[in-house]
Amino acid sequence: MFVIKHKKVFVIISIILVVLSISSIAYFGLKPGIDFKGGSLTEVEYKTTRPEQASIDKALLPLSLGETIIQPTGNLGYSIKTRAVTEAERAGIMKALGTDALEKSFTSIGPSVGAELVRKSIISFILVSLGIIFFIAYSFRKVSRVISSWKYGFIAIVTLIHDILIPVGVFAILSHVYGTEVDTLFVVAILTILGLSVSDTIVVFDRVRENIRIGNFKTFEETVWRSLEQVYTRSIATSSTVIIVLLALVFFGPASTKVFAMMLTAGMFLGTYSSIFLASPLLVMFNNMGKNK
Numbered sequence: 001m002f003v004i005k006h007k008k009v010f011v012i013i014s015i016i017l018v019v020l021s022i023s024s025i026a027y028f029g030l031k032p033g034i035d036f037k038g039g040s041l042t043e044v045e046y047k048t049t050r051p052e053q054a055s056i057d058k059a060l061l062p063l064s065l066g067e068t069i070i071q072p073t074g075n076l077g078y079s080i081k082t083r084a085v086t087e088a089e090r091a092g093i094m095k096a097l098g099t100d101a102l103e104k105s106f107t108s109i110g111p112s113v114g115a116e117l118v119r120k121s122i123i124s125f126i127l128v129s130l131g132i133i134f135f136i137a138y139s140f141r142k143v144s145r146v147i148s149s150w151k152y153g154f155i156a157i158v159t160l161i162h163d164i165l166i167p168v169g170v171f172a173i174l175s176h177v178y179g180t181e182v183d184t185l186f187v188v189a190i191l192t193i194l195g196l197s198v199s200d201t202i203v204v205f206d207r208v209r210e211n212i213r214i215g216n217f218k219t220f221e222e223t224v225w226r227s228l229e230q231v232y233t234r235s236i237a238t239s240s241t242v243i244i245v246l247l248a249l250v251f252f253g254p255a256s257t258k259v260f261a262m263m264l265t266a267g268m269f270l271g272t273y274s275s276i277f278l279a280s281p282l283l284v285m286f287n288n289m290g291k292n293k
Contacts, residue, residue: 004225007281014162014278021169028172033081033181034109036118040085043104044097045077051098053078059096063089069179073255077104081181084108121187128194129157136202140209147220147287155282156201159274163197164190167266174259185260193267196242200235200275207231208283220287224280232276239272 003010034041056070056078069081080093085108094103133153140149168190174180207227217223246268249261 003228003277003280004221004284007284010277010281011285014274018162018165021165021172024169024172025165028176030168030172031175031179031181033183033186034107036182038084038109040082040090040109041105041107042080042082042090042093043073043077043106044080044094044101045074045104047076047100047102049100050076050078056080056097059098060093063092063096065089065093069181071255117184117187124187124191125194128191129160132156132160132194132198136205140205147283151286152205152283155279155286156198156205158282159201159271159279160194160197162274162278163267163270164193166270167193167263170266171259171263180259185257186263189260189263189267192264193271196264196268197271197274200239200271201279203231203235204228204275204280205283221284224284228276228280235272235275239268243268 033039050072053070053072057068060068060070060080065082065085067083071079071081073079082093085093090106094101133150133156136153136156137149140152171180171182171186175182204227207230208224211217211223211227217226243265246261246265250258250265253261
């Protein structure tokens with residue numbers, strides 16, 4: 001009963017975290033990668049010893065490539081992100097890096113392709129959110145006598161926004177401090193968090209639905225409380241096993257997937273948190289609001 005009794009406290013905590021995240025995004029912004037703004041990505045690997053990053057910066061400076069992001073990959077490689085370059089400039093980059101450098105891959109994306117990715121990403125998010133609302137509203141239609149089925153869907157979307165905004169806010173800080181860029185893996189992570197978050201929330205809501213049907217409890221608050229007692233251990237245990245795997249990927253996985261794994265870890269943790277400490281209190285608060293009308 002602790003969560004339901006102090007429901008306003010947990011809702012306020014969530015609101016504060018969301019506001020801080022929005023402030024972080026507004027102040028620091030998100031740094032789009034070449035997937036979205038266009039540009040070139042050159043991946044190189046050295047045969048023997050990888051030179052210091054400062055020497056790479058110095059070697060590329062005379063080429064006037066504009067903003068250049070250089071990140072180490074593996075033990076001997078670098079990834080070099082620049083504006084879109086011509087074939088002559090591409091050859092100039094390899095020459096500046098020295099004869100010991102081998103080009104592993106080269107990718108060039110135009111601004112129009114990046115704009116199309118942004119558009120598709122936004123559409124994907126909207127369609128997924130609408131699909132979740134309609135699916136939950138339809139699934140919970142038979143228990144709408146207690147609380148309208150669409151409210152379950154609306155609360156699920158509120159928790160989704162909560163679970164997405166906080167990791168994105170943290171990502172904005174990482175983007176400012178470490179130069180981390182938004183790429184297609186970032187979008188995949190966000191869409192994956194959507195699924196993970198709503199999964200935890202539906203587990204709780206489904207138990208509430210079953211207990212409403214059975215009718216063993218006197219009040220709606222008690223029904224939600226007992227439902228939480230029945231599922232929270234399983235939710236935490238399931239999420240913990242996934243988080244352990246994701247943390248292994250963060251600490252021991254390749255550099256290219258670290259940010260992806262960190263986003264999923266944060267999303268998994270917040271999805272479990274919100275299903276217990278946000279979705280359930282909101283369900284009770286919405287029900288109480290309906291009674292007071």
